[in-house]
Amino acid sequence: MKMDLKSKLLHAVLGAFFAAASPVFAQETPNVVFILADNVGFGDMGPYGGGELRGMPTPITDQLAREGLTLTQFLVEPSCTPSRAALMTGQYSIRNGLSLFIIPGTPNTLPKTAFTMGQLFKDAGYSTAIYGKWHLGIDAQSLPSAHGFDTFYGIPPNTSWDSAATVPGVMLSHSAGDVPEKDLIDKGPWIMEQKAGGELKKVKPFTLEERAKIDVDLTQKSVAFIKEQAAAKKPFFLYLPFSMGHSPNLPSKDFAGKSRIGEYGDKIMEGDHHVGQVFDALKEAGVDDNTIVVFASDNGPTGLEFSNWSALGAPDMGSSGPFRGRLGAGTEGSIRTFAFIRWPGHVKPNTDSYAMFSIMDFLPTFAAILGKELPKDRPIDGVDQTKVLTGESEAGARETLLSFIGADLVAARWKQWRIYFKDEVRTGSGHLQLGGADTGFIDRAYPSVYNIEMDPHEDVNVGGNFIWAMEPALKAVMEYEATLKDHPNPKPANVTNFGGN
Structure with missing residues (x-):
């Protein structure tokens, strides 16, 4: 049937309108930046009663809270590896044999069959990168490249930030006999990198000097990744598990002495600054309005057993706020910490939620946002919390953990x-x-x-x-x-x- 001129004009106008209007929401799938602090307690960050009151101002985080959503019942697992396994898989860590933090020399490692957040985004056509601490195993089956990540740069995938003190500790105790320090440094640990399909390569020794500046390096790589993907107009998932909060909290030279409470405070202030640099990169790249940013901690703070790390006797430890316990315990102070979520146009600014929200819930929540299904051949313990993000639900979809x-x-x-x-x-x-x-x-x-x-x-x-x-x-x-x-x-x-x- 032929259309008259009036119908053709109306058809053209409506077609142009819907072509222009529709995928302002759809893209245009949102980019996702997930920044994970390490052993930072509920009482450390400014919006939770820390920050300036604890002698370590966190102005960027305070701004993030004003621009996004603050979770006041964000619940994790008791230590590093378990929380990271739960985040990546949406499952209790015990389902993948990772319910204790990995110690080199033990067989604990992320299984090949695990489905991870990296794979979710990779399957959705995203560029994916991790800069920092993986801590889910160094076996080939466990590496980030085996679980959807295009790029990895960070510390050995089976260690944590304190491994930088390995060589000084061996030298101090003469545990290696007369082996020269250079030989011990050559043995490791090393900062490493890997591209998808490539080998895990050594970059440089992970020494105490490198420990002090590693978050600077990780942030610079994150900024470069954001700009590169934005220029290519490709959606991206950036996972930045940096060292802020984990002993030994050795600050970079620009932040040494900045706080009023020693090196722990210096490192919190430095991490806050690096979060600001990521935000600046998103704005400069023109993708700020279409990016979900999550800033959270993996578990509660360390305690007195780490107090001797810091100079001048200032304890290298955070605060659980009003709650009991710390890293490694099963108590509230260990598993309850901070989390902020910013998503312009979807997450209402300057809001907070008392909904119970587990670190496992991010995987099904992101899957729902992407319109993707999770595997049906395994239990997924996380739940979709999209309605908490958008403010449609006060109680959320979880009441047990x-x-x-x-x-x-x-x-x-x-x-x-x-x-x-x-x-x-x-x-x-x-x-x-x-x-x-x-x-x-x-x-x-x-x-x-x-x-x-x-x-x-x-x-x-x-x-x-x-x-x-x-x-x-x-x-x-x-x-x-x-x-x-x-x-x-x-x-x-x-x-x-x-x-x-």
Whole structure:
């Protein structure tokens, strides 16, 4: 059927209108920048009551909170590797055998079969990069390049930031006999890099000097990646797990002495500055309005066991705020930390959410934003929290969370209730009484129960008064255990129990 001139003109105008209007929202899939701090506590950053009040101003982070969403119940796993495994896979870390942080010499490593956030974005046509700390294993099957990342640059994928002190420690203790320091440095650790399809290559020794400036290098590479992808008009996923907060907190020369509390504060201020540099790069590249930025920490702060890292006796440790515990423990202060999300046009500025939001939830949330499905052949413990981001839901899609350490299920959360199935047993005495990662556990006959709104420091066990609060938590445990019938966990992470015992 032929159209008259009037119909043709109307058709052309409407076609032009919809062509111009439609994919302002669609792209145009958003770029994603995920910046992960390391061992920074709930009470450290300015918007959570830290920052200036703790002698270490965080102006960029304060601005980020004004421009985006602050999560006040952001929950992670108790230590570095477990949280990173949960972030990448959307699963409890124990499902991939990574419920303890990786120590070189142990077999713990990310399985080849794991589906990761890197793969999600790669499959969606994104350029992908990680600059910093992977900490999920150095086996070929475990490397970032095996899990969707085009580019990796950082410390050895099976170590953490304190590995920079390896050679000085060996020299101090004469543990290598008369081996020259140069030979020890050549042995490693080294800063490494890899391109997809290529070999993992050594770049330069990871010394204490390099430790002090590595976040500068990582940020520069991140800025270059943003500009390169923006110029190519290609959507990108940038994962920047930098060192801010992890002992030894050796600041770069531009930030040494900037805070009022020593090197820990200096490094927090430096990290805040680097976040600002990433924001500047997004704006200069013209992609600021179409980029989701997440800035979060992987777990709670370190404790007194790391206090001797810092110069002049200032403890190299952060703050859990009002909560009990630190890195490595199963308590609220270990698994509750900071997170900010900025997404112009979608996340309302200067808002906060008390919704329970797990680090595992980012994978299904990003999948929903991209319109992609996650694998159906495995349990996904994360949930889609898109409505929390957009402000459509106050409560969110989660009300329970389990906490594992090694082979043990140590605790559960249901709403504001914390239920413990194990008792912590601290080692040592006096100022040497260590908690966190140095905690041991013994079984309880009945769980202990704490209301973290009524009692944030978990000083009063109210299990006798609120027995009913255990039931929903135990239900979550039973539901998790039911998934193990068809999807059993691999052998759990272990560094203390050998010989099959």
